[in-house]
Amino acid sequence: MTSTPTLTKNQDLVLGVLKRSDAPLSAYVILDKLRDNGFRAPLQVYRALDKLLEKGLIHRLESLNAFVACAHSGESCCSHGTVAFAICNACGHVMEFHDHTVDHRLADWTKARGFKPEKTTIEIRGLCASCAA
Amino acid sequence: MTSTPTLTKNQDLVLGVLKRSDAPLSAYVILDKLRDNGFRAPLQVYRALDKLLEKGLIHRLESLNAFVACAHSGESCCSHGTVAFAICNACGHVMEFHDHTVDHRLADWTKARGFKPEKTTIEIRGLCASCAA
DNA sequence: TACAATTATGTAATGTTATTACATATGTTG
């Protein structure tokens, strides 16, 4: 058995590449890694990425224009809150976390103003412990 | 007197365009708006944007690849904390705010892990009160 | 099974965002 059922061939290939990477990958890097699997055009990657995002199996890092596999696939914590990322500018490593207090504070702010949130991005760029040392 | 002293001609022109806009603008839209002022190439815009970002007079919206004038220029609140944005997907309007509790929670998280933050992005995409109604 | 509808895929072309490289000008300081 491969990664996860209910995925199409291309989705499974793209997810596999992301899972094996220890840093975020751009769509074009993914494309290059899948040339040998028959990928020829960006759209093949972007379509798979869209579906994987829908299914919550990957995340898009807006400040990087790149993608990572979800670190908590299957766990319940992912399902009820905004995911935050700490991204090392030196080694590229990404830590995924979430914080209920942050969620609540942002929810309070939006609720007070009648703003209806759809998707929230929280990304901390900086240096991880190893690289800052 | 124009916008703000200590700005070069191009920086002042770009900042002016952003201040007059009620929605974020991409670098290329700014370029088009400044053709009559002698702008010919993207780099003229990007260089001005870089300097304005350094000076804290504008913000870059990562989820939009676009730029807005800082809503709190000159106020002290801006200087000690991460700025957050609520961005309406319908009308494009952006609300800028900041929240000390959120800042503290994120600082606690990074401190506990030895992560040294350099720049934090918080962007809430959704529908503003008017558009959600 | 056969059919229709939906979903996934392949390919090319194009659109949008951002940077590199190189030349020239302007401003500041000793």
Add this chain to the structure above:
DNA sequence: CAACATATGTAATAACATTACATAATTGTA
């Protein structure tokens, strides 16, 4: 003024993403 740093002009190219159109595979159902 000379040396240095900063700002600007221009062209080319790189990186990221979408539109348009054609074909194949899958799914639901009569």
